[in-house]
Amino acid sequence: MKDQPSPIPLVILDVQDAIDRPNWDGKNNPGYVAVIQRLLDLWRSNDWPVLHVKHDERTPTSSYYVHGPWNAIKEVVAPIKGEAVIIKHENCAFIGTELDATLKGMKAKQLVLTGVVIHNSMDATVRAGKALGYSIILPSDATTAVPVVGANGKTWDAKTVYDLTLAILGDEYADVMSSDEVIAQFT
Template sequence: METLPIPLPTNTALLLVDLQKAIDDPRWSHLGPRNNPQAEASVAALLAAWRREGRPIVHIRHDSTEPDSTYRPGSPGHAFKDEAMPLPGETVIGKRVNSAFIGTGLDDWLRARGIGTLVVAGVITNNSVEATVRMAGNLGYDVRLAADACFTFARKDRSGRLRTAEEVHDLSLANMDGEYATVVETAELLE
């Protein structure tokens, strides 16, 4: 049975960002396939370990206000992915922008419980995950980002050159590692 290593405080929260069915819409992958096809399995392993040990879990749900968004409340994509489905009693916090800390009670919820360490996973690496991790780091949280439990999609850079999903993911991780978070693999979090 996997257990979480001792160095993580027992009240380390698992923060799952935007793991909703919306992300499977073909509009997201119009420039090419996503990276980390095993990301949901990594998320499921983290979630199972947190549940087994009774550690705090926060599911961040994107509630888009854009009429054509795949994340719009009431649309099929608004539902959580099966691998990240909250159980009754688990905390779900809705957000309307990319950072899970803007316009939500997340910071208050964490501080009220004495939580200073976060493990973050979710989508999209270079969007909501990065915005959330950067803000968490700026707010003084000790953040571990599970690199293989996140994914993104190909993008064109400013010059019009197509960057693969892996390139976009790796650059986003490089932006966060060290200053805002410690980037790790799921296996490093699970013994």
């Protein structure tokens, strides 16, 4: 272990039962939840801060609908006593939430962001976080993508969406690395 444990919070974004609904099929990195669990175990074993961001969608047809049967945080990464749950209603975890205030209250200038999906809520959160002055570590194997269909009907497979989004975010907005690299950095 390094002399000083990391006070950097681990943020788990939108990892709810909803992500296993059929409209989210075709994920390129189906092992992402196990990677998040591994990071979560490290953070918990060191008593480092963990923040859960839960999407409570107001649209009844959404798989993330606030009153829907799939809205719960996945049991395998569910919060334990002392871990904050921040509720969001938009794609970005900083818009209309307590995330920024919570991070500022912790005096956090950096965070490790995990969750779903890289080209939607993760992307929006990374970009907003960077604009707010945060340094964001993005473990590439602790997220996933799904296929994207454009307005013209063209489909991009999940791996292409994932690779391109990580390349864009890693170029300017986040420090993209593997979970092994994150763990090595903090242990």
